[in-house]
Amino acid sequence: MINTNTYFQIELTARRIRQYGQNVLKSHGIDLTIEQWLVLNVINENELINQIRVGELLVKDKPTISRMVNQLEQKKYIIKTPSSNDSRKVELSISKKGKKMIDELYPIIEKIRFTGLNKLSENEKESIKTILEKIQKNLDD
Amino acid sequence: MINTNTYFQIELTARRIRQYGQNVLKSHGIDLTIEQWLVLNVINENELINQIRVGELLVKDKPTISRMVNQLEQKKYIIKTPSSNDSRKVELSISKKGKKMIDELYPIIEKIRFTGLNKLSENEKESIKTILEKIQKNLDD
């Protein structure tokens, strides 16, 4: 049976969480995806960060970050300026509109997290973290 | 910190497993994706299954299954025939080439599974399954 397979369950859970989160955002009329929120949040927490660093923090590749940054820029949530020190780099910063969105999103994201992890004991939260890290480490070797 | 977040870890682990699996398939010269293998496997195990049922088993939507089935058909791994009882439905079956591929894939998939779950105790495997199910159930309510 495929659907008892651990990978299947991990992948399915990830999809379900994204889907649930996306629906919650939509129901609040938020014009961002969960992934875009992750990028926005990183930029908010790291003033003048560049795209490579965003990618490192979110473990995503350059093209993916490039495209998401462009979307956020188009929607006026962030500002993208070429670095004066090193003109290969960009410096990303959050706009006023972006800050407002972050504030609006904060409780919504908390609610999403809370819902998914509802009824999980501290033990279980710790446990799943440890197991997922083990799986990732297995794949690195 | 985003990357200590449980959802982030689940999603990242799923991505890592897919990537690892994809590389293993590629290194064996297999012209299938992990997801396509899932579909092929379901068809192999359920002779004359239709696409809706494949979608139910893999928890994927109709368009996704439709495309993957077409890819598998193009690559001659499966045969797609309209059902004679109900001409809205198709009947999917595996071709000889498909069966051969399944046989070839079997040990490779086992290796991928084994690698990811290496060093996990039975207890941990049971545990992650339970926790992931809890999370999914939380989101359903």
Add this chain to the structure above:
DNA sequence: ACTAAATAGTTGCTTAGCTAACTAATTTCA
């Protein structure tokens, strides 16, 4: 100083997930 290598970012192509809208066939039920 000048070439070669490394780095940051972009573009293009493919697969997959999700939604919505659509066609065609089948069921329902009044």
Add this chain to the structure above:
DNA sequence: TGAAATTAGTTAGCTAAGCAACTATTTAGT
């Protein structure tokens, strides 16, 4: 029986991941 609803599958449009190839700038090494 015939209109309305349901079902199976497809198509189209969007986002995102992954890969490869590319440009432009910066850094290293001789």
